[in-house]
Amino acid sequence: MELLEWVGLGDKVDVQPPFMSGGEKQRVAVARAVIGQPDLLLADEPTGNLDQAMAHRLMRLFEELNRQGTTLLIATHDTNLPVQFPHPVLRLDQGQLGLDG
Numbered sequence: 650m651e652l653l654e655w656v657g658l659g660d661k662v663d664v665q666p667p668f669m670s671g672g673e674k675q676r677v678a679v680a681r682a683v684i685g686q687p688d689l690l691l692a693d694e695p696t697g698n699l700d701q702a703m704a705h706r707l708m709r710l711f712e713e714l715n716r717q718g719t720t721l722l723i724a725t726h727d728t729n730l731p732v733q734f735p736h737p738v739l740r741l742d743q744g745q746l747g748l749d750g
Contacts, residue, residue, distance in 0.1 A: 652680040655710060657703060672698040679707060683714055690714065691725045696730065708734050 653659050656676040675698050682690060692711070696704035703736060708730065711721050711739040715736075723730075731738045731749070 652684055653677075656680050656707065670698075672700075672703070675699065676703070676707070679710075683710065686714065686717060687719055689720045690722070692721065694725055695723060696725065696727060701733075704730075705733070 650659065650662065653662060656679060658673060658676055658680070659668065661673060664673075666677075669677070675695065679695055680694070682692075685721050690711075695707060695711075699707065704727075711723065712734065715721055740749055
C-alpha cells in the first residue's frame with residue numbers, strides 16, 4: 650500500500666487494469682517491480698507515459714532504491730532525465746556505446 654501511495658495510486662487499490670490509464674498501469678508495474686527490493690532493476694522508458702511531476706517522483710524512488718543497494722539500468726529517450734538526475738550515463742549513438750560523465 651505504501652508503494653501504491655508513493656506512485657500516486659493509493660486511491661486505485663481496487664481498480665482493475667482495464668479501467669486504468671496507460672500511465673497508471675505503468676506506475677503499478679513500477680511498484681510491483683520494486684516491492685521486493687531487487688538487486689538489479691531494468692526499466693525501459695519508466696517515465697514515458699507520465700507527467701513531469703510523477704516522472705520526477707519515480708526517479709526519486711529509483712534513487713532511493715539505488716542508495717539501498719539496487720543497481721538500476723534505465724533506458725530512456727528523455728534527454729532531460731540525465732541532466733535533472735546526474736548519474737553515470739551510457740549513451741547509444743549510431744550503434745556506438747559511450748559513457749557520459
